[in-house]
Amino acid sequence: MKTNRRARALPRISDAELVVMKAVWERAPVTANQVVEALERQRHWKPKTIHTLLSRLVQKRALAFEKKGREYHFRPRVDATEYAHAASRSFLSRFFDGEVAPFLACFLEREKLSRQEIEELRRILDDKQK
DSSP states (O other), rough: OOOOOOHHHOOOOHHHHHHHHHHHHHOEEEEEHHHHHHHHHHHHOOHHHHHHHHHHHHTTTSEEEETTTTTEEEESOOHHHHHHHHHHHHHHHHHHOHHHHHHHHHHHHHHOOOHHHHHHHHHHHHHHHH
C-alpha cells in the first residue's frame, strides 16, 4: 500500500476536535462565537471547552486564525475531503492491512442497504473502471 506524503503530514485530530473542525468546515471563515453558538446547543459544551478545542486545533496547525478587532476568525488549514481520505486509509491500514475489498465485504455483510445506496455504490465502482 502506498501512503502519500501529504496524508502523513495531517494532524491527529481527536473525536471532540473533529466536531469543532466540522463546524469550521461548514461555516468558514467563522468566528469563535459562531462556533460556540453552533456547538453549545448541539453538544451542550461550555464555551470554555469549545475555546480550548479551537486553541488545540490551532496548535496542531489544523486551523488558522486572524484577529479582526475583538474577534478571532478561524479557517481550516486541512481540507475536509483530504482529512476524511487520510482517516479512511489509516483505518484500512490498521484493521484490513490497507485492503479495501475485505473492509467492504465485512461492512456490507452486516449492513442493510437501500436500493438507492446499492445503486450509488455500483455507480461509484463502475466509474472507477473507466
